Amino acid sequence: MLLSALKPRAALEAGDPTPYTLEPTLESFRRVLLIDGFGQYLLNSVLVAVVVVTASTLCAFLAAVALTRYRFRLRTTLLVMVLTAQMVPVEALTIPLFFLMRTLGYGIPGIGLNQLGSLMLVHTAFAIPLAVWMLRAFVASVPRELEEAAWLDGAGSLTFVTRVLFPLVAPGVVACSIFSFIMTWNDFLFARTFIISAQENQTLPIALLSLFKPDENDWGGIMAGSVLMTLPVLVFFLFVQHRLANGLGGAVKG
Template structure:
């Protein structure tokens, strides 16, 4: 049976819905870009136009110089990269073992994953703070990295388990019949097919740790060790007064590393999906 043909009106409706969805997703970034180049007078008057009447770069100067945005960005980059690497290295073998071997640890681990996703984060702040204090990891970037690894691991593990489960066992069995040992099978067959899963996991771990605010607010106390979200929060005054121009400029700059990271790995994600295709 041939697939139902879509009428021109239906196809036009699909394109219109897609364009509306893209505009819906892109408008906040467009508004952020517009506000970052507006001067304080235009922002105070509440100008609703997206194109600034008198574009200025002073907001970027305030964000970089006064808030020390570059140093905070380097701290966030250090924590995010370390979290991404550690999460992938730990989750990859664990996901393969849980997906391939039916042991008593499987239901326990799956239960831990599910509970960790529904458990309110705010409830673990104080116990976590006390535990890290005993190990002298409070107010340190390594301590913050450990916290991020623990809290991103469940979802990353769940993601990778799904990718491992989609790899046919027949490929591994065929390689074993040909004389390949377990390590050879993992390196030559399993890991190349898991490239899309690894890329997606790395992207999730990086963005989660890059944007995280609550744990950093509790764990980091020294101004020289603050991360980027903490620095951006300084543009909001104690009485709710917001330096909107500087905040928009800093937020715009804060999105650049995430966009660059996605641009660098999206090609690997696409090539991994194509190379991992298996004809049934």
């Protein structure tokens, strides 16, 4: 992928079979960034991902607090519901979500179809169940005595949650943010369906697809776009790879 992106366009189109080039060039990157407007799409993808990560993590953190530090009726039921939500195939929900977005768009500007807001909302929803589940373990590991101490010091429950608990579970928050980020970043289906005509609101995957032309695929450009899209994910993957192994460890020994 990287090799093709660095190849001069002429060499690619001539069907030069050597898998590498001696004259690497950034021309493909320049082409997709400047001419095809990938800068804008990159920004859109980042924007959506950042909002989703913030909103979903916040919602999930609060929910995780409720589900671990309190005992109340329906608690187990809710836990199971969170899990079931995780199992629902999002692909099947595209149709109703499309109509929901359409309706919401009439009432609330900024989150209807064609708007980045629609993507943010949908992905926030789909990121929450997993985030709740991941954060639950972190929140549960904070000893109860700490809460009592804070209470004795005069902190209310909300103060405790925001000032004490949140910093303590920060590593967990980071990990689950990365998961949400990757999920949102990779999305193809919703971006394809919701962004109808607003070219300026396209995200990277769709922009990449638009480089596929009837007969003259600009493979250098496509590969350069692919590199741009894959890099952040790869970096984050390296960040969480230990967590991946750990999470799996638990699952395997289960």
